[in-house]
Amino acid sequence: MKSGGIMLRGKFGSKLYKGVLTAFLALLVVVFVFPIVMTTIHSFKTPSEIKSELKPIIKSSDEEEQNNQQSIGEENKYVQLKLIPSKATLNAYYDILLAQPQFLMLFWNSMRLTAPIVAGQVILSVLAAYAFSQLRFRLREPLFFAYIVVMLMPFQVTLVPNYIMANSLGLLNSEWSIILPGMFNAFGVFLMRQFMQVVPYSYIEAARMDGAGHLRILLTIVLPMCRSGIAALAVLAFIDNWNMVEQPLIFLKDAIKQPLSVYLAYISEDDIGLAFAASVIYMLPAILLMLHAEKELVEGVQLSGVKG
Template sequence: MKAAENFLAGSGTKLKSLVKYIIMLCISAALLFPVVYMLANSFMSSSEVMENYSAVSGAAVEEGRTPGITFSLIPEKVSFMQYYNVLLRKPRFLFMFWNSVIVTLPIMLGQIAVATMAAYAFAKLKFPFSDKIFYIYIIVMMMPYQVTLVPNYIILDRTSLIGSYWSIILPGIFSTFGVFLLRQFMINIPDDYCEAAKIDGAGYWKSLTSILLPQCKGAIASLAILVFIDNWNMVEQPLVFLKDETMHPLSIFLSRINSEDVGIAFACGILYMFPTLLIFLYGENYFIEGIELSGIK
C-alpha cells in the first residue's frame, strides 16, 4: 500500500514538473520568436522579405491576394545585402548609433557615480530626516516619467539646455532608481566593517571606496545593465528635448523606417540589439547576484 502511495506521489510530482517545463517552454518560445523572426528576415533578400511582410501585414488584400501566414524562418538564399545597405549605404544608421552612445554611456557612468554616493549616505550615515528623504525618493521613483516631463522641460528650458545632449544626460544621471537599488544592497552590509575602518583612521570616502564598493560589484553591474538598456531604448526624451533630428538616437531612427525599407529594419533591429545583448551576457552573473541580494523580486 505504501509503495503504491509513494509511486502515485512520485508520479504526481513528475507530472507537475513536466507541466511546469512545458509552460516555461511555451513562454520562452513566445518571447524568442520575434527575435528569431527578425534574425531570419535580416538574412533574406529584399524581395523575399517584402513577400513575407505583405503576407502578414494585410498588404496582400490591397494586391488582390488572399492574406495568410506564409512567412518562413529559413531564408531561400542567405543574403547579407540588408547589412551591407545599413552599414555602407545608410550612413545615417551609424551616425544615429553614435548619438545613442553619446547619450547612453554618460548617463550610465554618471548615474553609477551619483547613486553610489547617495546610497552610501542613506545606508550608512546618520543625518536628520534621512528616512523621510528616502521615502520621497521612493515616491518619485514610482511616478511615471510622463508626470515629470513638463517640470523637467521648464527647468531645462530656463537653463538653456533644450536642444543639447545635456537635456537628456543630466536628468538621466540624477535618477532615483539607482539610489534605491544600491541603498538596498548596502544596508545589508554589516556596519562593523565601516566602524572598523573608522577606528583605523579611514574617512567616509575611504570607507566607501575600499570597504563597500568591492562588496557591491553585483549591484553596480545590475544597475549598469538596467540603466544602459533603459536609456539605449529611450524615445520620449529625444522627441521632446532635442529639436534637431540629426541629434536623435537610433531608437528614433528605427521607429521611422517605412514599409519600403522593412528589410533594412530587420537588420537595423539586430544591430541595435547587439550592444545590449553583449552587456547582458558579459554581466549576467553579476546581474542575477545583484538583483537577488538587493531585495528586488
C-alpha cells in the same frame, strides 16, 4: 501504507509541478527569443521576399471564385514565415553600414547619450545609497520613502518639469537636456541600498576607528561587497536608456542629433530590409552586454531581493 501513499503523491506532485514549471519557462523563452530570431533571419532576405511573407496573402477556393461578389471581406488571410531565406543577401547590411553613413552617426548618438547617463546613474546611485544605508541622520527614512514614491511614478510625469527646466537653462536641442535628468534614477538608489544594507556596521565602525573617512570606507569596504549590484544596475540602466524614444523626440529638435531608437520608426515600408538589418545592429550592444554580465546581473537581481 497510508503514509507511503502520501509520500508517493507528494513526489508525483513535486515532479508534476517541476514539469509544468519547466514547460512554462520554455514557452516564455520561445515567446521572447522568437522575435529576435525572426528579425535576424529577415535581415538576410530580400525586400520582395519579406513583403510577400509579412503582407497578408489572400487565397480563394474555386467555390469562392464563383461567388466572388458574395464573399467580399471573407477572404482567408494569413502570414507566411520562413526560417530559411530563399536567397540570402547582405545588401541590407551593406546599405546600412556603408551606403548610409547617417546610420553610424545615429548609432554614435545613441552611445553618446547612453554612456554618460549610465555612468552618472551608477555614481550618483552609489553615493546616495551609501548615505541612506550607512549614515545616521534625521529624516533619513522619510527621504528614502520619497525616493520610493518617485520610483513608482511613470517617468512621463517628469517630462514637463524637465522640459521647463531645460528651457530655462538653455539646454533644449542639446544632449545635456537628456543626460542630466537621466543621471538621477530612484530605482538605482533603491537597488544599491538593498546591497549596502547587508554590509556589517561593525566593519564601518572598525574602519572609522582606524581613521578612515567616508570615501575610503566606500571604496575599500562597501563597493567590493556590492560589485554584483553595480553590474546589475549598469546593465539595467544601459538597456533602459538605450531604448529611449520620448525624451529625444521632446528635447532634441534636430534630426541629426536623434538616437538610433528614433530613426528605426521612420524607416519606410520600401526599405523594410533596412529596418530588419538596423534592428539587428541596434540590438547587438544590449545583447552583448547582457551576455557579458549575465552572471553578475542574475546574482545582483537575486541578492537584492534577499538582502531587502
